[in-house]
Amino acid sequence: MPFGDEAIQSLREALQLSPDNVPLRLHLAASLMGLSRLDEAEKEFREVLSRAADQADARVGLADCYYRQGKATQALVIVEDLVKRRAAPAKAYVLYARLLLKNGDVADAVAQYKLALEMDPEARDAELSQRLGVGPDDAGGEVSEGRVRSSWQESAPEAVTEIERPTLRFRDVGGMDELKDEIGLKIIYPLQHPEIYRAYGKTIGGGILLYGPPGCGKTYLARATAGEIDAGFLAVGINDVLEMWMGNSERNLHQLFEQSREHKPCVLFFDEVDALGGRRSDMQGGTARQLINQFLAEMDGVSSSNEGVLVLAATNAPWHVDPAFRRPGRFDRVLFVPPPDQPARAEILRLHCREKPVESIDFDHLSKKTDGFSGADLKAVVDLAVEGKLREALRTRVPQPLATKDLLAAAKTMKPTTREWFSTARNYALYSNQGGVYDDVLKYLKLT
Numbered sequence: 001m002p003f004g005d006e007a008i009q010s011l012r013e014a015l016q017l018s019p020d021n022v023p024l025r026l027h028l029a030a031s032l033m034g035l036s037r038l039d040e041a042e043k044e045f046r047e048v049l050s051r052a053a054d055q056a057d058a059r060v061g062l063a064d065c066y067y068r069q070g071k072a073t074q075a076l077v078i079v080e081d082l083v084k085r086r087a088a089p090a091k092a093y094v095l096y097a098r099l100l101l102k103n104g105d106v107a108d109a110v111a112q113y114k115l116a117l118e119m120d121p122e123a124r125d126a127e128l129s130q131r132l133g134v135g136p137d138d139a140g141g142e143v144s145e146g147r148v149r150s151s152w153q154e155s156a157p158e159a160v161t162e163i164e165r166p167t168l169r170f171r172d173v174g175g176m177d178e179l180k181d182e183i184g185l186k187i188i189y190p191l192q193h194p195e196i197y198r199a200y201g202k203t204i205g206g207g208i209l210l211y212g213p214p215g216c217g218k219t220y221l222a223r224a225t226a227g228e229i230d231a232g233f234l235a236v237g238i239n240d241v242l243e244m245w246m247g248n249s250e251r252n253l254h255q256l257f258e259q260s261r262e263h264k265p266c267v268l269f270f271d272e273v274d275a276l277g278g279r280r281s282d283m284q285g286g287t288a289r290q291l292i293n294q295f296l297a298e299m300d301g302v303s304s305s306n307e308g309v310l311v312l313a314a315t316n317a318p319w320h321v322d323p324a325f326r327r328p329g330r331f332d333r334v335l336f337v338p339p340p341d342q343p344a345r346a347e348i349l350r351l352h353c354r355e356k357p358v359e360s361i362d363f364d365h366l367s368k369k370t371d372g373f374s375g376a377d378l379k380a381v382v383d384l385a386v387e388g389k390l391r392e393a394l395r396t397r398v399p400q401p402l403a404t405k406d407l408l409a410a411a412k413t414m415k416p417t418t419r420e421w422f423s424t425a426r427n428y429a430l431y432s433n434q435g436g437v438y439d440d441v442l443k444y445l446k447l448t
Contacts (some may be wrong), residue, residue: 007031022052029061033068037150041065052154056082060092067095069254072102073272073317077424083112090120097128104242104249105288110134110256154383162261163234166227172225174351174375179335183208183225186333187310188214191265206329207299207311209273212319212337213421215376218314221337222269225312232266234259238275250294257298257309273313274320292322299330316421318437319428336440339418341373342367348375349407350381355381357401366407372416384410 011028018024029044048058059078064076082088087433102107110132116123118132128134157205160420170180186206190197197203212217219235226233234256241252260266267341270276278297299311313331315321325331340348345367353361370378384402385406393399426445429438442448 006033008037009103011029015413020051022048022055022058024062025051026055026057033065035237036068037224038069042069056089056092060089060095064095072099073274073320075099077225078104081130082420090116090123090345092116093119094123094125095130097132101128101131103238103278103288104241104291106132106289111238122158136273162313163232163259163266164223165230166223166224168220168224168227169209170228173221175443176217176221176337177341179210179221179337182333182335183221187267187312188229189351191231193302197346201306206332207313208335209318209321209331210312210327211316211339213339213374213418213425215374216337216339216418217375218337219271220375222267222312225310226267226269229265231310231325232260234263234266234268236270240270241276249291253291253294253298256395257306258304258310258345261304261306265310266308267310267312270313271310273315273316273325274315277313277322277325278320279322292324296324296330305344319432326332326435334437336438336444338440338444339372340378342371345370345373348384348423350377353402356382356386357399358400359403361402361407362404363398366404366411369408370411370416372414372418373411373414374418377414377417381407381410 008028008031011024011031015021015024015028023047025044029041029048032038032041032044042062045058045062045065046324047085048055051060052058059082063075063078063082066072066078075095076099079088079099080093082092083096097113099114100106104408113128113132113134173180186208190202203241210221212218223233223235236256240256242249243252257270277292286360299306311331311361316333325336342364346363349363349370351363370381371379382402385402388406388410389400389402422441422445425438425441426447429441429445433439433442439448
């Protein structure tokens with residue numbers, strides 16, 4: 001057994017004797033992080049927080065774990081809450097600086113990083129210091145004596161993202177019938193029946209914001225929308241837009257809209273739109289505000305017509321999106337994408353089992369046993385069941401088809417990943433629901 005594995009095993013054995021020993025469990029979580037065993041580390045940090053909910057080191061550790069797994073939104077929620085309490089350790093501010101830099105908020109990242117160094121000079125991160133231009137004796141901060149380096153001084157390459165032509169259709173998306181109808185009315189039917197819409201003075205274009213728990217098919221639905229109307233599909237991630245030099249992010253965003261206008265009809269899809277269009281009231285620096293203003297101007301078609309440009313966006317955190325995006329003419333449809341209902345779960349399982357060796361499977365029974373599972377969870381159930389059959393086939397040398405019992409066994413090993421999202425969404429729906437934005441969440445949770 002490798003040395004690292006021996007140490008981990010020793011810590012686990014000690015915890016069996018003292019399961020409520022928080023420092024020991026924190027040490028185990030940190031050791032797992034050091035070995036890049038992030039899933040196991042996340043579990044241990046959660047165990048600590050279940051025993052001591054305000055344990056700062058565990059909260060920072062969990063946020064760092066999320067960050068390393070690419071779950072920036074979840075990490076940001078934890079860190080923002082920590083720094084608001086003014087009781088966060090220096091490493092929390094370092095992580096906050098990393099997350100702000102990832103979102104393009106360079107000036108704010110510098111401020112938070114300096115605060116971390118004031119609290120604890122040992123928290124210095126060489127790579128982050130270099131990226132932010134904060135030297136060992138620096139009191140002025142950012143690159144070029146505290147000023148953000150202009151994009152016109154150091155020009156970035158033009159943002160060009162490939163236009164897809166998806167073959168995916170609505171029939172390939174299990175369930176979501178009401179959502180498909182809403183998208184059809186806003187996006188599909190105007191292209192299929194332009195004369196009727198023009199008779200009522202309706203333009204072809206507009207925006208829809210999809211929100212809901214992770215893994216429930218928001219991106220899949222957006223791609224199927226483009227396939228349904230044989231339109232181009234331009235998927236935009238935050239890395240396609242955000243850069244650290246002032247002005248470059250705005251220019252990248254403008255070029256993406258221009259690219260869509262040149263290839264219309266085109267579905268322009270923004271994933272994790274809260275990273276690009278966060279609330280301006282929560283921002284201290286001006287760089288992120290400028291990007292949001294540019295985004296709003298592009299959606300309004302201030303300098304160019306958006307006729308034929310269909311803007312879809314997805315977010316797991318709609319409460320972080322600036323309210324200005326919900327003004328009519330921008331994202332004037334805000335649609336909740338819930339976990340699939342029972343018929344949809346049966347259909348999703350059926351789709352994922354397609355082209356796999358199966359015997360007669362009771363998908364309806366399986367759908368009853370997977371309440372609350374997201375589409376991604378259901379895919380994981382099928383994958384786990386397949387892995388079990390592969391192990392069995394490698395042992396016996398005789399491949400066997402998937403059966404209902406295999407999928408049930410896999411489902412029993414999992415819990416719905418949507419529960420954590422709903423615990424957060426419930427608070428916003430109950431106490432921050434101006435205008436009824438989250439009424440669908442309340443209806444889903446049967447709180448109305």
